[in-house]
Structures are given as C-alpha cells and as structure tokens.
Amino acid sequence: MANIPNIYTGNYKKLMLLPLVVILISCYFIPHISLGVDFKGGVLLSIQTNSTVSDAGISSSLAGAGFRESSVRVSPNPLGGSVLEVEIPLSDEQIGIEEAKLGFDAKIVQLQNLKGDESSYAAQVAKGNATDDIKQKLNDTSAQVIAKRNEVNALADKLLPYIGKNASQIPAIADLSESFSQAYSEATKAYKAKILSTIAKNAQFSDANVSFKIVSPALSKAFIEKATNVVIASAILTAIVVFFVFRSFIPSIAVLTGATSDVIIAMGAMGLFGIPLTLPSFAALLMLIGFSLDTDVLLTMRVLKRTEGTARERAYDSMLTGITMSLAALTAFATLFILSLFTNIPTYNQISAVAICGLFGDIAATWCFNAVMVLWYTERKQQHGELQKPGVKFRY
Numbered sequence: 001m002a003n004i005p006n007i008y009t010g011n012y013k014k015l016m017l018l019p020l021v022v023i024l025i026s027c028y029f030i031p032h033i034s035l036g037v038d039f040k041g042g043v044l045l046s047i048q049t050n051s052t053v054s055d056a057g058i059s060s061s062l063a064g065a066g067f068r069e070s071s072v073r074v075s076p077n078p079l080g081g082s083v084l085e086v087e088i089p090l091s092d093e094q095i096g097i098e099e100a101k102l103g104f105d106a107k108i109v110q111l112q113n114l115k116g117d118e119s120s121y122a123a124q125v126a127k128g129n130a131t132d133d134i135k136q137k138l139n140d141t142s143a144q145v146i147a148k149r150n151e152v153n154a155l156a157d158k159l160l161p162y163i164g165k166n167a168s169q170i171p172a173i174a175d176l177s178e179s180f181s182q183a184y185s186e187a188t189k190a191y192k193a194k195i196l197s198t199i200a201k202n203a204q205f206s207d208a209n210v211s212f213k214i215v216s217p218a219l220s221k222a223f224i225e226k227a228t229n230v231v232i233a234s235a236i237l238t239a240i241v242v243f244f245v246f247r248s249f250i251p252s253i254a255v256l257t258g259a260t261s262d263v264i265i266a267m268g269a270m271g272l273f274g275i276p277l278t279l280p281s282f283a284a285l286l287m288l289i290g291f292s293l294d295t296d297v298l299l300t301m302r303v304l305k306r307t308e309g310t311a312r313e314r315a316y317d318s319m320l321t322g323i324t325m326s327l328a329a330l331t332a333f334a335t336l337f338i339l340s341l342f343t344n345i346p347t348y349n350q351i352s353a354v355a356i357c358g359l360f361g362d363i364a365a366t367w368c369f370n371a372v373m374v375l376w377y378t379e380r381k382q383q384h385g386e387l388q389k390p391g392v393k394f395r396y
Contacts, residue, residue, distance in 0.1 A: 004320065007367070008312040012375060015368040022364055023261055026268020033271045036087075036278030039224055041217035043088040045195065048209040048344060050081035057202040062088065065198040083344045084203060088195065090216070097159060097187050098216030101180075104155040108177055111148045115173065117141050152176070159183035162190070188214065227282055234289065245297070250377040251304060255296040258362075258370035262292040265361030266354055275354060280347040284354035288362070291329065295322040295366045303374050311378040319367045330359050 007015060037044040055072040062070040071087040090098065121138035124130040130138075153167035156176060160166055162183045170176040192212050199205075215223075238259070243252045263285055275281060299318045303311050333355040340348035 004323075006312065006316040007319070008315050008371070008375060012312070013372055016372050019261060019364045019369040022268075022361065023264055026265045026271075026361075029268040029271030030264070031271065033267060034274070034276045036276035036281070037213060037215050037220070038279045039220050039227075039277055041215050041220040042090055043086075043191075043195065044211075044213040044215075045084070045086040045088070045199070046211040046344065046346065047084040047086070047199065047203065047205050048077060048081060049084060049203045049205040051204045053082045053084055053203045055084075058084070058086070058199055061198050061201050062086070062195075065194070066091070067195065067198070077344060082203075084199070084205075085346070086195075086199065090214070091191075094187075094191050094214075095217060097184070097191075098214075099218060100155050100158040101184050102216065102218050104152065104159075104180055107148060107152050107155065108173065108180075111145065111152050112173060114141060114145045114148055118145050156180050156183075159187055162186040223279065230286070234286065238289070238293065242293075242297075246300065246304070251300050251374060254370045254373035254377070255293065255300055257373070258296040258365050259289050259292040261365035261369060262288050262358050262362045265365065266358035269357030269361075270354060273353070273357075275350060278346075278350055281350040281354045284351045284358070287355065288358035291359070292362050292366065295325065295362060296370050298322055299366060299371055300374050303371075303378055311375055311382070315371050315375055319371070322366060323363060326359050326363055330356060333359070 053074045055074045059070055059072045062072075067088050069089055073085045075083050075085075077083050118138065118141045121130075121134055121141060124134050125138055156167040156179075159180060160183050163179065163186055165179055165183070167176060170179055191214075196210065239252075239256060242255050246252045246255070266285060266288055269275070270277065270281065298321065299315065302314050302318045306314055308314070309317075333352045336348055337352035337356060340346075340352060
C-alpha cells in the first residue's frame, strides 16, 4: 500500500471527475432496478435440477397453465446441472387467500381480546356486586363478540372448504384458529403443487431441491412502508450525529455526500447487473451507509483534527488506511459471493453483490470526492488563519 503515490499533490480537484461520472451513470441505471418478491408480492421458486432446462419452455408451460408474466432464469450449477429461479405474480384466487389470512389473523386476536373482557365482566356480574355500568359493558361487549365472531367466520369460510369444514361447526376460538391454519396450509400446498407440476413438464427435480416463497401484496406493501421508515429514520439520525461531531457545515456535508454517493453507485450497479431490490439487498445498502461513514469520518477527523504534516499528507495517510479496510471487506464479500455461486443461496448472492459494488463505489466516492471537499475546506480555512497550519498547535 505504501507504493501508492499521493494523489493529492498538484490539482487534486480533478479527482472529482471520476466519482461524478460514475454517479451520473448510476443515476441512469437506478430506474432499471427490478423489485423482488419481497417488495412486489408473488411467488419465488428456486429449483436445483440435474437436467438441461430451457427457460423459454418453462415460460411457455407456465403461460399455458394461466400463470401470467412469469420470470424464469436458468443458471449453471457449479456442482453440476442447473439452477432454476422462477418469479410468478399471485393469481387472483391466491391473492384472496392471502388477504383472508391477514384479515383472519388480525380479527381473531380482536375476538380473543373481546372474549377476555366479556369473561371479566361476566365474573363480576356473577358475584352479585356489579354496578349498572359493568352490566352495560357486559351487554355491549357480548354484542361486539357476536359481531366480531361473524366477521371471523366469514373470513374462515373462504379457506375452511379446503379441509371440508365450515366455521359454524367450530364454536371454540382456539379450534377455529387451528383449523384455519390447516386450511391455509392446504390451499398453499395446492397452489405450490400446481406450479411445480407445470414446471415438471420441462425439468426433473425432487421436492428436496425446491425452495418456495410466497409474499402477499399486503405484506409487500408493509415491507415497503417499513423500509421507507427505516431509511428516513437512519438519514435523520446520521445527519444529527455527523453535525454534532464536526459542528461545521462543509465537513458534515462532505461526510453525508460520501455516504449518499455510495448508495447511489450501489443502486446503479443493481440496475446494471439485474440485482433485484429485496430485503437482503436492502439490508446490504443500509450496511454500506455504515461502512461509508466509517471511512468518511476517518478521513475528515484526520485531516481536520490532527496537526502533523500538511492536510494533503494527512489525507494520503488516511487513504492508505481506508483502502486497506476496503480491501479487507472486499475480500470477505468476494468469498461470500463465490460461496453463493456454489450453494445457490440468493440471500448470500444479493448481499455480497451489492456490498462489492458499493465498496468499489466507496473507494471512488471517499478518496476522490469527499477528500477533495475536505481538503478544499481545510486549505481555504488555513489561508484565512481559521485552522491550524503544519507544525502549529491549535486547540479544538
């Protein structure tokens, strides 16, 4: 690392051209990011097969079976055979099943709470010392229990036919909840079996080599809302901490700009290389923010707070340390990426791919963009006597 020349000698402001070009290119590809099943709902199937598979043939079979707009990807398995990944939007029937389950799960809890209140009021009345207010609450709660049970029964009857039952035959709430879970499981199994039987016309596989994931549109909407809240909260907290530490506008903006640039570059790579936005890739983006802040703060603290040498020399020393950190992280995620190719685990692949792209972006953004801003700010302040000069003590 010591053989790397000091890139901050001469007109270092030209270094900004590299990250700016990369960021502009990334902004072009960001709209091309596809949403994964986590954020758009649907079915995600991953199948390992020893036979040769045609993605066109599987797509045609799925379309013939009524599965519209399916996405089929076939990749070679390093251990032999092929890995088949299929994304299918939920059918209208399955959407109704998923909505019924979400509604039932929410309302059964409400019904249980009402039954608990009803039992409490009834116990007080049975003792003979209940006030008129308690008696009125018992009557109101009993009426609410009946109304809520009717709502629960209506939702349960959408799935209970899968196991040959109906809600009116199951008076106990616990038994109704258990029967509904069994019915949902049977409905999901039937949907999964239909998909797999269609794919089996073009590929040979065993059930042990099948990974099946289903996400309802309502749940994916909740994921999007939670992800949005996380991004907003992390951005606000990060800005507060950075401004508190440096208490100066330009250095703080430089640190935040570096972190933002990392995410933009990583997202541009996702659009370019077809990496979908899923919960694992979203987690990797958040992780990149933390890593970017680490290197950005390292640079800014050394250049502003230390006194040995010139600002350019301190920036160069920081770069050597920061690039060493980045190379260590790149090695770790490259190992994870190679592992994902052999294990065909999408989570490993998405996290490692996004992290690798973001770490390369961090090198450009931190040492060619953030460093330029901090150096310009420092040297400008030194010229006006507002910051320490080399060899001069200055107390912060």
